Amino acid sequence: MKNKAIFAFATFSVTQTLCLPAFADEADDLAKKLANPVAALISVPIQANFDENIGANEQGSVLRINIQPVIPVSISEDWNLISRTILPVIKQSDIPVAGAGESGLGDVLQSVFFSPKQPSASGLIWGVGPVLLLDTASDAALGGEKWGAGPTGVVLKQDGAWTYGVLANHVTSFAGEDSRSDINATYVNPFVSFITQSKTTYGFNIEHTYDWEAKEPTTLVNLTANQLFKVGDQLLQVGGGFRYWTATPDNGPHDLGFRLQLTLLFPK
16 A cells, blocks of 8 residues: 555655746646537547455456547537547456456446536536447447446536536446446536646546435545647646545445546647
């Protein structure tokens, strides 16, 4: 546990040692766009999440690497379409029992938001649209073997260095393997972040999912720090942080987890 704590602390410390080059005006705008899920900014976040204490004997662990391209498209003078994809690459060990394990691709979650280009008169930024769950897992152990769909939405406000808001969706399965459990789940993700003058972004968010079929909640708290900087011509944001599971099913992850994140930025 000591080594894990040192590793987690290092993910926070590294964000403080990276220097921000002389692109301050551009960096300020980019940092705020990165805190906005429906900003008009092409980016590719690559997020590695490690969780453990999984399974009946709490011996299992999962490394999940989420590749999450965000692609905005201008569809009119006043509206953007924002495509947000979550493509998980998963390695799980000692799940469901000791000695078992699987690696490969998980199920893709595809969200599309229709969002006004300008905030409302009160400063609100928002977007709504459909969300699709795609049965893309390379192995039955890595996905639900179901196709699903539903609505998604986000609303937020940016006030100086602060960003706060909530993203939510609901997915219901409509096709797939009959022997697998149906999917009927609501996801709510309140978030808040603060951007420092050096363009370090401190973030706090809660990921709460309620499974209406199993009547079970899952709640995860994330605390992160990410630093914006530049390598040559490539803009990057790098950081990481802690994850803590406050509510999970009996065989789900427990206690502390860790996150590392690299985001590639491609401003127009």
